[in-house]
Amino acid sequence: MDNAHSSRRTFVKSAAIAGGAALLNPTLGGAPARHDDRIRVGLIGCGGRGTGAAAQALAADKGVVIWAMADAFRDRLDSSLASLGKSESSDRVQVAAERQFIGVDAIDQVLPLVDVVLLCSTPSFRPAQLAKAVAAGKNIFCEKPVCVDSVGYQSVRESVRMAREKNLSLVSGFCWRSSSPERAMVGEIHGGRLGEVVGITATYLTSPLGTRPRQPGWSDFDFQLRNWQHFNWLSGDHLVEQAVHSIDKINWVMGGRHPVKCTALGSRFCREDKPEFGDIYDNFTVVYEYEHGPRATMIARQQPNCYNDNTDWITGTKGYGWINGWAPTHWIKDYSGQTLWAYPKDGPTPNMYQVEHDTLFKSIRDGRSINEGEFMADSCLMAIMGRMSAYTGRQVTWEEAATGSESLTPASLADPLPVGKVPHPGSAPTGSAAS
Numbered sequence: 001m002d003n004a005h006s007s008r009r010t011f012v013k014s015a016a017i018a019g020g021a022a023l024l025n026p027t028l029g030g031a032p033a034r035h036d037d038r039i040r041v042g043l044i045g046c047g048g049r050g051t052g053a054a055a056q057a058l059a060a061d062k063g064v065v066i067w068a069m070a071d072a073f074r075d076r077l078d079s080s081l082a083s084l085g086k087s088e089s090s091d092r093v094q095v096a097a098e099r100q101f102i103g104v105d106a107i108d109q110v111l112p113l114v115d116v117v118l119l120c121s122t123p124s125f126r127p128a129q130l131a132k133a134v135a136a137g138k139n140i141f142c143e144k145p146v147c148v149d150s151v152g153y154q155s156v157r158e159s160v161r162m163a164r165e166k167n168l169s170l171v172s173g174f175c176w177r178s179s180s181p182e183r184a185m186v187g188e189i190h191g192g193r194l195g196e197v198v199g200i201t202a203t204y205l206t207s208p209l210g211t212r213p214r215q216p217g218w219s220d221f222d223f224q225l226r227n228w229q230h231f232n233w234l235s236g237d238h239l240v241e242q243a244v245h246s247i248d249k250i251n252w253v254m255g256g257r258h259p260v261k262c263t264a265l266g267s268r269f270c271r272e273d274k275p276e277f278g279d280i281y282d283n284f285t286v287v288y289e290y291e292h293g294p295r296a297t298m299i300a301r302q303q304p305n306c307y308n309d310n311t312d313w314i315t316g317t318k319g320y321g322w323i324n325g326w327a328p329t330h331w332i333k334d335y336s337g338q339t340l341w342a343y344p345k346d347g348p349t350p351n352m353y354q355v356e357h358d359t360l361f362k363s364i365r366d367g368r369s370i371n372e373g374e375f376m377a378d379s380c381l382m383a384i385m386g387r388m389s390a391y392t393g394r395q396v397t398w399e400e401a402a403t404g405s406e407s408l409t410p411a412s413l414a415d416p417l418p419v420g421k422v423p424h425p426g427s428a429p430t431g432s433a434a435s
């Protein structure tokens with residue numbers, strides 16, 4: 001059996017203890033100075049996204065070397081390494097056997113060996129991994145979501161603050177922020193093209209993600225981790241894991257203003273009754289309320305054989321705008337229907353995932369750190385408060401989500417690891433929505 005089980009509690013504890021020890025280097029943000037221009041990269045979480053991120057890191061800078069890798073499971077690391085070994089830059093994939101690490105706290109062995117880490121594992125582990133990476137003085141690419149509960153959010157905000165203090169680069173996986181049409185459109189909105197934003201409706205309607213039936217020899221933890229998207233404590237539910245991309249666009253368009261509160265609906269009625277579908281909902285609708293009137297609505301669904309849509313409709317005092325990133329189509333009209341602005345059909349559309357890494361490695365080379373941590377954390381908290389509201393049936397304020405004590409991490413990962421009961425709105429105890 002794979003060693004995915006090793007102690008999550010040790011992991012969290014050592015992240016907390018690790019704080020504050022790194023040395024700073026002006027060019028590599030704390031990595032030991034060397035006499036070559038290689039940037040040694042460690043990949044944490046060798047799944048689909050992690051493998052993609054490693055390939056993008058290689059493409060971003062000729063000095064990048066993939067130097068160490070960690071995954072909870074041996075087979076995931078092996079397949080990622082095999083895939084990177086077939087890439088154009090395979091000569092810079094130099095992960096010798098002694099730099100391949102297995103287990104949920106394998107990041108500990110990677111950090112001393114590298115200059116940059118790509119945090120691409122299962123979301124629940126990210127706050128502790130981020131804390132460790134910052135404490136070790138590494139530059140970081142951090143996939144979304146960066147946290148799944150209030151306690152994780154608080155930890156991430158502290159790590160973000162420390163990363164800024166240490167001059168580390170921290171680039172987020174909220175990839176739409178690196179997409180040229182979205183950047184141009186949000187720039188137009190912030191420039192006042194459609195007046196004051198008074199409402200946003202965003203959709204993320206798609207099919208369920210894949211599952212892995214239980215295999216002989218798997219512990220409960222192995223089984224849940226293999227199907228992590230479907231377990232609330234690991235993913236934060238699909239509002240936090242997937243629709244958070246659209247919530248981040250809402251946060252971006254609103255200029256980082258926090259909603260004061262939200263009210264949400266959600267339920268689960270299309271997930272087949274198989275254990276690998278875990279405990280998450282299959283639909284959410286969240287209404288976010290901002291001070292002085294604006295509202296934003298997020299509608300998210302993961303159900304098969306239904307209409308799919310991933311768009312953002314932005315209403316302003318002078319006009320309205322439409323973002324369809326999948327099409328892609330981006331425009332702003334006034335209320336007579338006249339087009340005020342549209343992203344040119346032949347406008348540049350560089351791969352947004354590549355742009356993220358180009359930005360990160362350029363910042364490292366230039367010695368000018370960038371830190372995207374605040375919006376990265378806040379967009380996740382918006383999603384978390386939406387889930388809290390849907391699960392409980394209560395209105396949830398920003399304040400209670402941000403300062404609450406909700407922690408989804410089980411006390412022990414040993415068998416038996418019971419699956420959470422699918423929440424029933426209105427039946428949660430009164431008091432904090434975070435409980």
Ligand SMILES: NC(=O)c1ccc[n+]([C@@H]2O[C@H](COP(=O)([O-])OP(=O)(O)OC[C@H]3O[C@@H](n4cnc5c(N)ncnc54)[C@H](O)[C@@H]3O)[C@@H](O)[C@H]2O)c1
Nearest residue numbers: 045046047048049050071072076104120121122125143144
């Ligand atoms: N920005 C995007 O567009 C985008 C797209 C896909 C996924 N993602 C995000 O990327 C992350 C990974 O998603 P994925 O699709 O690659 O999933 P995946 O299941 O393919 O990969 C995750 C990997 O992390 C490993 N892992 C789990 N816990 C670990 C730990 N503590 N240490 C090391 N490895 C661990 C798993 O074994 C697995 O191999 C998720 O947070 C997901 O939301 C972002």
